[in-house]
Amino acid sequence: MILTWLYAPGDRPAVVAKALGCGADAVIVDLEDAVPVSRKEYARAATAELLGERPPVPVHVRVNALDSPWGGADLNALCGLRGLAGLRLPKISAPEQICAIADRTGGVGLHALLESALGVERAYEIARAHPALRGLSLGEADLRADLAVCAETGLDWCRSRVVVAARAAGLAPPAQSVFPDIRDLEALAVSCVRGRSLGFLGRAAIHPRQLPVIERAYLPVPEEVTAAEEILSAARATPGALALPDGRFVDPAVVAAAHRTLALSRREVTR
Numbered sequence: 386m387i388l389t390w391l392y393a394p395g396d397r398p399a400v401v402a403k404a405l406g407c408g409a410d411a412v413i414v415d416l417e418d419a420v421p422v423s424r425k426e427y428a429r430a431a432t433a434e435l436l437g438e439r440p441p442v443p444v445h446v447r448v449n450a451l452d453s454p455w456g457g458a459d460l461n462a463l464c465g466l467r468g469l470a471g472l473r474l475p476k477i478s479a480p481e482q483i484c485a486i487a488d489r490t491g492g493v494g495l496h497a498l499l500e501s502a503l504g505v506e507r508a509y510e511i512a513r514a515h516p517a518l519r520g521l522s523l524g525e526a527d528l529r530a531d532l533a534v535c536a537e538t539g540l541d542w543c544r545s546r547v548v549v550a551a552r553a554a555g556l557a558p559p560a561q562s563v564f565p566d567i568r569d570l571e572a573l574a575v576s577c578v579r580g581r582s583l584g585f586l587g588r589a590a591i592h593p594r595q596l597p598v599i600e601r602a603y604l605p606v607p608e609e610v611t612a613a614e615e616i617l618s619a620a621r622a623t624p625g626a627l628a629l630p631d632g633r634f635v636d637p638a639v640v641a642a643a644h645r646t647l648a649l650s651r652r653e654v655t656r
Contacts, residue, residue, distance in 0.1 A: 386652050387411050387443070388587035388603050389596045390560055394419035395428035395446070401435060407593040411443040416459055417450070417475050425455045429462050436468035443470035445496065450476045451486060464490045471496055475524060478504040480514030487517040500524030501531045505543045512554035521551045522589070525562035537576075541583065548584035561588035570598050577602030603649070610650045613643035 391409035393401045395416045404412045414435070420428045432446060446469065448459035463469055471494040474486060478501050487495060495518045499505050505528070512521055525540060534540055551559050561580040564573045577588060577599055588599045605613070616635055619627060620643075626636040633639075 386649065387560075388652075389599050390445075390587065390589040391593065391596065392419065392447075392563065392589060392591050395432045396420045396424040398431045398435065401432075404593070405440055405442055405444075408596055409442065409590070409593070410587075411445060411470065412440070413445045413447055413473055413589065415447045416455070417447050425449070426458075429455070429459055433462045433466060436463065436466040439468045444468055445471040445473050447473035447475060447498075450474075451482065460486065460489050464493055469493060471519065473498060476500050476504075476527070477511055479507060480510045483511060483514035483518050487515040490517065492517060494519040496520040496522065498522055498524045499547060500527035502528075505546055508547050508550035509553055512550045512556055518556070520556055520559065521547050522559045523547055523562045526565070544580070544583050544585070552584075558584055558586035561585045563589045563591050564595065565591070567592040567595060570594065573598050574602055604652070605646045605650050609646055613646040613650075616640060616643040617647070 387410040389410045390413050391404050391407065391411070392413045392415050393404040395401070395414045401412070401414055414432050416425065416428050416432065436444060436446075446459070446463055448463070449455040451457060451460075463472070472486075472490065473496045474483070475498045477483065477497040477499060483495060483497060495515070497511050497518060497520070499508060499511070499521060500523070504511070505523075508521060512518065523540070523543060528534075528540065528543060532539070547559050551557065561577065564576055566572060573595055580588065581603055587603055590596055590599060615629065616633070616639060619629055619635055620640045626634070628634050
């Protein structure tokens with residue numbers, strides 16, 4: 386169960402190597418925004434070399450957009466490499482883009498980044514475009530610019546729409562977009578708590594110091610684990626809907642939520 390995704394620039398192999406060992410659940414090697422035009426080809430070659438073998442944690446690659454001068458070459462160089470766990474596709478705004486990429490990638494898991502108003506409007510169509518699509522998320526920096534949004538809460542409708550679209554299409558809950566201030570860990574924690582309340586699961590990071598904050602925010606606290614155990618114990622003793630002595634109502638949906646809580650807590654124990 387992946388809660389932390391750490392971005393690393395593809396043209397800096399030493400940084401990528403460090404990212405692989407810093408405790409992130411998965412690493413995203415970025416060939417797009419983090420790499421200047423003059424180093425695109427080097428970043429692609431370095432990433433292909435890295436993924437010739439299976440790395441210690443899953444590695445996804447954010448390729449350049451397919452309509453850019455580099456996107457097609459990125460796909461050609463990376464698909465088929467044994468160390469590639471998935472592709473992150475930037476600036477997706479139509480389901481046809483997913484189908485076109487899936488036809489070229491031979492079953493590699495795809496993850497769509499919605500970074501425009503049009504992409505958000507078509508979130509459900511994109512989410513169900515092709516079986517190779519495994520997830521959705523927002524690219525909030527570009528989306529803010531597209532919508533001219535200033536306040537943090539200005540993207541909440543878009544966030545909820547992506548969460549609903551992903552679940553409606555049978556995909557995993559989305560991970561939150563990156564938090565751009567690597568020094569303000571307190572604000573990051575507050576933002577993660579809000580993201581969890583909106584239905585996100587985990588978050589992308591741009592610095593290793595953000596990882597433990599994200600993980601703490603998304604793992605259940607002891608009180609949540611205790612409550613989940615009580616619910617499952619009562620459900621086993623009395624199948625069907627029932628009320629606990631403290632007034633909490635238990636039905637199948639509540640039981641399913643309790644199972645999810647305990648699954649997350651077991652992840653904490655096994656790490």
